[in-house]
Amino acid sequence: MSVIGSALAAALTVGPAAGGTKFTEGVQALLSLDDDSTVWRILCLVAVLCSLTAAVSTGLSNSHELASRVSAAEACSAELEGLAGALAFGHLHPEDAVRLYQQYIAKVAFIDDALTRSSTSVG
Numbered sequence: 001m002s003v004i005g006s007a008l009a010a011a012l013t014v015g016p017a018a019g020g021t022k023f024t025e026g027v028q029a030l031l032s033l034d035d036d037s038t039v040w041r042i043l044c045l046v047a048v049l050c051s052l053t054a055a056v057s058t059g060l061s062n063s064h065e066l067a068s069r070v071s072a073a074e075a076c077s078a079e080l081e082g083l084a085g086a087l088a089f090g091h092l093h094p095e096d097a098v099r100l101y102q103q104y105i106a107k108v109a110f111i112d113d114a115l116t117r118s119s120t121s122v123g
Contacts, residue, residue: 002061005054012047016040072108079104 015023021036028036083100086092092100 001057002054005050005052005057009047009050009054012043012050016043069108069110073111076104076108 024036024039
């Protein structure tokens with residue numbers, strides 16, 4: 001939706017931008033409108049609506065990404081808690097624990113990136 005909305009907004013504005021008054025007068029005549037300013041208003045309104053649709057769909061997409069990251073972090077936390085318990089009770093060799101630890105944290109590599117950015121911006 002974001003790509004389609006952006007493309008439609010661009011397509012609606014390219015006619016008047018490239019053709020100028022000849023374009024709007026042509027559309028006015030084609031649609032039997034009283035004033036060519038009506039063409040501008042309609043095109044601008046529809047372009048704004050398409051642009052707004054693109055912005056909202058981008059926001060929704062980003063919020064979905066955040067939700068999936070939170071879910072991945074929670075799952076990793078549970079796996080690491082289980083790993084710690086297995087190590088504490090001696091049910092797991094340290095070499096196997098290291099291998100599992102690396103597998104678990106690989107699923108949430110984005111957390112390391114976020115911590116690195118926040119610690120460099122604070123300092």
